[in-house]
Amino acid sequence: MTDAPGVRAGRYAVVDGVAYRCDQYVAGSPIWLRASHDQPRPPGFTADPAGGWRRRILPEEISELIEVTTTARWRGRPVIVTGVSGDSAFLEDVRRDLDGRLRVADPPERSNRHYVPSSELTEVIEQTVQLPLPPAGSAWADGPVRAGLYAVYRGVAYAASGPTHSYGDRHKRPIVWLWAPTSTPQPEGFEQDRHGGWRRSVPLDDVVAAFTVRTTARWKGNPVRVLAVRDALAHIEYVGHDIDGRPELAYQQHGTWEGWVSVESLTHVIQRPRDVVLTDPRDST
Structure with a gap:
């Protein structure tokens, strides 16, 4: 007292x-x-x-x-x-x-x-x-920076999107799009996209596992969320009116700034992977 x-x-x-x-x-x-x-x-x-x-x-x-x-x-x-x-x-x-x-x-x-x-x-x-603290990072914290969806194909985890159907044909098998870093040799079956990166589609059935990575970090001292990573660039988001992120970031709406910055400019990177199951989009319709 x-x-x-x-x-x-x-x-x-x-x-x-x-x-x-x-x-x-x-x-x-x-x-x-x-x-x-x-x-x-x-x-x-x-x-x-x-x-x-x-x-x-x-x-x-x-x-x-x-x-x-x-x-x-x-x-x-x-x-x-x-x-x-x-x-x-x-x-x-x-x-x-x-x-x-x-x-x-x-x-x-x-x-x-x-x-x-x-x-x-x-x-x-x-x-x-x-009170309990938030989870303390993950096994990915000391490895390459990841964010978003990843699919494991032939033993390698690639940045991914999907599943979807090729050319909108709902009768074909669903596919998953994979991206590989341009800094690596051309992987088998991958082709260069219009941005210079490596990309290919694979049948959903050939994906052996998938996971998402939720990533937060600091950029120039500001707390940000990492939306995606492509090669040496990270797509980040900052919410708030107390920053002028130009020229790297562009103001979107509702106090949100987004843009691509170098991965090396990020500090305090925390990554949380979570296993997910990819399903045929037709199963939800």
Whole structure:
């Protein structure tokens, strides 16, 4: 049991040895770290339009994730602390007839959430729960960078697409398109496509296994998702309005940037393969 102002409440992520408030995360997607405006700007953080500092990271950069549930007394009354921002604490379940000096975050008819100076809290009790971390990479992490669908044909994994039907003929056997790096000698049965790469189609029945690879990385310090890899280039996607990715990236819509960059420019590459079963498209119609 302690007194404020060193009170915590909510979710915290430990990155580079420091615990920061953080948003909810979805594995493989970037999340925001938050820091108070009353402290110096932490490394890698930028100004948050809502106040304070913020930094986008990948879940894989988190070394520890915790949830802090906090109760306290405010002017002698028991309260629940739901969050902390700067020198203010957000309280819930506060009775309506409290002292008029209580500041209301939202109109009383819509919310029972209030904020008060953290220094006014006493008998603070924090209960900390360790949360599970996102999966820690995969066996592909130290090998070639992959992203998207891959099919194993004659013992070799090739970037793939499909299955589909040749020339739209639904009565023919379904096929899978395979791509091989241009840096390798021409594989048997492959031909050069209009972009200079090696490509061929094979019957779906000749594919012995398939898997997808979900890949995240950092590009120029920004967390990105890798959509595909072709030779030494990676097709990446960044979601957010706080970047100008030109000339490598082009703005799409809804705050999305996409483009092709060199694989060598990617850092913090995390790859998660998952086995999939390729089926005849006619089976789903």
